[in-house]
Amino acid sequence: MELNELERLRVEKLRLLREAGMEPYPARVHRTHSAAEAVAAFEAAEEQGEAAPEVIVAGRIVGIRILGKVAFAHIEDGTGKIQLFLRKNDLGESLYTLFKRAFDLGDFVEAGGPLIRTRTGEISVQVQSLRMLAKAITPLPYPKEYRDEEGNLKRYAAFSDVEERYRQRYADLAVNPEVREIFRKRSLMIRALRRWLDDHGYLEVETPILQPIYGGAAARPFVTYHNQLKQKLYLRISFELYLKRLLVGMYEGVYELGRDFRNEGVSYKHNPEFTQLELYRAYTDLYGMMETAEQLIAYAAREVLGTMQLPYQEHTVDLTPPWRRVALHAVIREGTGIDYRQFPDAESLRAEMRRRGYEAAEEASWGHLVDNLLSEVEPSLIQPTFVYDYPSAISPLAKQKADDPTHVERFELFIGGMELGNAFTELNDPFEQERRFLQQGRAYEAGDEEAHPMDTDYLRAMKYGMPPNGGFGLGIDRLAMLFTDRHSIREVLLYPHLRRKEG
RNA sequence: GGGUCGUUAGCUCAGCCCGGUAGAGCAGGGGCCUUUUAAGCCCAGGGCCGCAGGUUCGAAUCCUGCACGACCCA
Structure with a gap:
């Protein structure tokens, strides 16, 4: 030593x-x-x-x-x-x-x-x-504590180097009580979410992390290999397809709280592994999921923080239901002036975006361009907002709107300028699901590495009959950021991913 | 991937513009002190100045590259 x-x-x-x-x-x-x-x-x-x-x-x-x-x-x-x-x-x-x-x-x-x-x-x-x-x-590195003229507790030379705090989290926790408090709150929050779900007829289940076919989200996976089975396996990017199979198996409500892995960049709101809650409920839909999301999150806030008014960065977020509901085309038009419905193909939308000074990649599909426009608006969505009616092209697992098959019954939930959740009226028509998978396959061929792969076993399950249902996924780390007023996901992860450094 | 900034003692930082061989507070060591709480006072220590190269008589300081991180953009 x-x-x-x-x-x-x-x-x-x-x-x-x-x-x-x-x-x-x-x-x-x-x-x-x-x-x-x-x-x-x-x-x-x-x-x-x-x-x-x-x-x-x-x-x-x-x-x-x-x-x-x-x-x-x-x-x-x-x-x-x-x-x-x-x-x-x-x-x-x-x-x-x-x-x-x-x-x-x-x-x-x-x-x-x-x-x-x-x-x-x-x-x-x-x-x-x-x-x-x-x-x-x-x-x-113990700091000295003292009280200033106003009697506020101050600390002198506290251990605050962000990199060292993450690399030596044990030392960070030992000397910075407010860091311990973040993870205590996070734990209480997760406990409250579980309690609400357990009390509302949801069964907690565990599904495979190592999957022969990944799916349920648009993301690139981590790949690994099982030596004895000589089989390529993927670390899951979501729990969705395995959980919905359970509805075929006659559970009415299921949830899983666990780790997802996505092989993508690191940012203040992205870590390659992150914690997700997904829940599915038979005999309900997108609108049922909106109420579920409101009740669930508001309950957790009341239990953990004792209030619905959350200070977040320079804002106060009010979680009191009901939350704002706004159509995707409306919120994008509000924020960017572009009504994407008037530009129904990639070429015209790209031209319009460029005309207005937004970046629009040459290879981006129409669906991705719409998604890019939403990203422009995202930081302004501070108060809880359900943005609903998404293009089918970027939502291969959601049911189309009865009156407009180019759009699906889907919402994303935004709070504090971040996407916290995603929900659908789940697609349960096996033939339509097959068409969507094939469409995704063509997108993959065209260069979209995040396109959803075909999953024939999932189709087989759906052919047995899947009840109409609604599903909701919630980013636990981001909710923890909101509950603890932290701007970086790394502050709410005990061991955030860092590049290795010699010594 | 791009831009900006940062990396100096165990911790928190100054020094860098304008090159002359490193400083403070806390922590640690020695001493005084039987009610302190950032205890106080005295004394003496402690450094691959992120790494590698270049410029120069001379580099923590100027230049280039790299590593790691923060923030912003993609």
Whole structure:
């Protein structure tokens, strides 16, 4: 192990501890109270006029102030912080000296003694016994905390280098409590989504991540290989086709919450693997899914944040249902001045887009050009908005509108200027589905690498009869961004993808 | 993929324009200090200045390339 100067000094302290008969990495812990429990126990005793309880607390040292023959330290555990008050008279010469010489910021320790209030009124453990639980060799970049003139808690030189925070997330979490809070909220959010679905007749299921044919979205897959079966396999880009097969199998409502993988660029709202919720429900449609989306997300906000008014970047997002519903052609015309319905082929739409100063790639199909126009509008869709009626060409799994087969019953949900969800009245006509797959095949031939592949087993399932149904997919990471007011998906992923770096 | 910016001590940063061989605060080390909470005071340390090359008597500083990251655009 290569050690720097600071680490070598701490290794020397390991020796000091062992010489004093104190094992730096013992197996047993004798904690009687968490930090929060100790504080509560003291306050309860104080209120009852009883003697202060004796406790043993355990945690990481996050602050030390040595004043001579007396010292103060704060330790932190999963419930919060508590102060240790150490006196030479209480600990004895040798243990007190060992504390001064061998205990550092970042060490996990155990301290026992009665609870007291110090002169400044802070509830503290007046330490009689002290053990090392795990000596830290590498110093954690603990910031200093202080209160400014207005009394706001400020931090001095906090560990904030974005790259290092992601590469060493453990250190980030250890020293930045607000980062821990992001992932706590994320977990509560996912729990709330599950609870709502479980309470509304959805069955949670698990479907293959390794798939012989990928599908359910427009994206390039990661490819892998099964050696024994001598078979190419894809990491799933969505759960859609496997979940809808289950409706053929007579489940009325199913959902899956898990990881999708898309072999595409990284951005503030894209990571190659991301978490998705997909749900499907028989005997409903696009409009049922709009209500489901509203109820589900509003419920999670109420449970996790206690409010429907979310501060997001410089905006306040109001999640109170019902949400705005606007047709795709209308929202695009509103934002760009182009009514794409007047330009029904790629050539004329491309010309019109260029005339208005928008980029339009030569090889882009009509459907993709429409999608490009939507991207122009996307950042302005801050309040929850269902954009509905999408071109069939870019929606091979959705049912066409009865009065306009060039469009399908599909919506995308936008909140905070991001696409959060996608839903259809699901296509359940096997012959139409076959035509769509063939159409996608032609698009692939024409150079669209994201075109949907043919899936004959899916067609076979549909031929047995698939009930009319609605489906909705929700980007969990982006919802977490919204709930925690983070502008980057990496802030809501514990281990975001980074390029490898030597050393 | 393109553009802009960044990378200096364990952490947070200054120094770079205008080249002369590296600084601060915190952390760490030694000392004083028996109620502190950014504790205080004194002393002494600590650096492949992202990597490689070029220009120059001399490069953290100027130039080129590369790596990694941030932001914007595609």
